[in-house]
Amino acid sequence: EIVLTQSPGTLSLSPGERATLSCRASQSVSSSYLAWYQQKPGQAPRLLIYGASSRATGIPDRFSGSGSGTDFTLTISRLEPEDFAVYYCQQYGSSPPFFTFGPGTKVDIK
Amino acid sequence: EVQLVESGGGLVQPGRSLRLSCTASGFTFGDYAMSWVRQAPGKGLEWVGFIRSKAYGGTTEYAASVKGRFTISRDDSKSIAYLQMNSLKTEDTAVYYCTRWSGWYGFDYWGQGTLVTVSS
Numbered sequence: 377e378i379v380l381t382q383s384p385g386t387l388s389l390s391p392g393e394r395a396t397l398s399c400r401a402s403q404s405v406s407s408s409y410l411a412w413y414q415q416k417p418g419q420a421p422r423l424l425i426y427g428a429s430s431r432a433t434g435i436p437d438r439f440s441g442s443g444s445g446t447d448f449t450l451t452i453s454r455l456e457p458e459d460f461a462v463y464y465c466q467q468y469g470s471s472p473p474f475f476t477f478g479p480g481t482k483v484d485i486k
Numbered sequence: 487e488v489q490l491v492e493s494g495g496g497l498v499q500p501g502r503s504l505r506l507s508c509t510a511s512g513f514t515f516g517d518y519a520m521s522w523v524r525q526a527p528g529k530g531l532e533w534v535g536f537i538r539s540k541a542y543g544g545t546t547e548y549a550a551s552v553k554g555r556f557t558i559s560r561d562d563s564k565s566i567a568y569l570q571m572n573s574l575k576t577e578d579t580a581v582y583y584c585t586r587w588s589g590w591y592g593f594d595y596w597g598q599g600t601l602v603t604v605s606s
Contacts, residue, residue, distance in 0.1 A: 411592035413531075420583055420596040421523075421531065427590055464531055466592070474547050475521070475533035 378403055380465055380478035388486040395452040397481045399465030404445050409468035412441055412450045415480075416461045424463075425450060452483075460485050488512040488595045490584045495600030498574055506569040508584030508597060516540060516562035519587040522569045524580035525599075532580075536587055537567065552578075574604045 379402040389395055399410075412425040423432040425441035428448055438453040452459055465478040494506040508520065521536035535548040537558045546558050557570040567584060581599040588594045 408590050409592075413593070415531075420599055421593070422596070423592050423594050426592040426594075432591075432594065466531075468592075472547065473533065473549055474536070477523075477531040477533065480530045 377473060378405060378467060378469055378476050380467060380476050382463075382465060382478040382481045384481060385479075386482045386484060388484055389455055390486045391455050391457055393455050395450075395455055395459070395483055397450040397452075397463055397483075399443075399448040399450070399478050401446045401448075401467060405448075405467045405469070407444050410441075410443070410448050411466045413464045413466060414459075414461050415464065421464065455483070459483065488586070490586065490595055490597035492582065492584050492597040492600040495582065495602045497603045497605065499606050500574060500576055500604055502574055503570070503572045504574065504602060505571070506582055506584075506600060506602070508567040508569075510565045510567070510584075510586070513586075515560075515565035519589075520558075520560060520567040521585050521587045521593065522558065522567075523583045523585055523593070523596075524578075525583070526577075526580045529580075534569070534582070571602070574602075576604050578602065579604045 381400045383398045407428040410428040413421040414424050415421040429441045440451045442449050462480045462482045464480045489511045491509045498504050519538045522534040535558050537546045555573045559568045581601050583599045584597040585593040586595045
């Protein structure tokens with residue numbers, strides 16, 4: 377079973393700063409099936425990045441994803457007020473439990 | 487516009503059953519796998535299970551925590567996915583989200599969620 381670990385747990389930054397979020401897998405993950413989601417309080421998650429580095433429809437280009445194997449990164453180049461939220465990485469595998477989410481990184485206002 | 491609308495949540499006693507529905511619109515429902523993801527109060531996201539499209543056999547997979555108690559089904563003629571939850575436990579208390587699985591494109595659309603509270 378693949379376990380995803382996200383760090384840091386909380387990231388305190390100011391608007392305009394750069395955010396770098398890490399997602400590490402306990403074993404190699406297919407880049408094709410590594411995604412990132414954003415969730416704001418009281419809302420459903422929203423897909424940001426799929427295939428490790430492709431932005432979903434309508435996602436601003438300040439969001440970027442990178443990585444391969446066991447180490448993946450979500451970068452927000454310049455934080456906007458609406459970017460303060462919780463971010464989850466997620467992987468899909470060909471064996472149970474098929475889908476795994478990381479525990480999340482909360483990006484809050486410093 | 488793609489829309490997923492969950493319904494059927496509520497308060498239920500431990501050991502009882504509940505069925506959630508996810509009504510889809512804006513896309514060819516039968517072409518996609520559908521999944522359920524839950525979120526306990528103040529916690530992270532947990533995958534519950536999914537059902538493949540008929541083209542891939544319409545088969546289902548479940549998380550270990552719900553296997554044998556929960557069943558996912560689909561009615562492509564009505565564009566509805568169901569989550570039948572039996573033998574509910576207090577730890578099943580969560581917001582349940584319906585989401586579309588688009589393979590490489592991830593969980594690309596999500597419903598607004600429906601709250602299930604299991605309590606005596």
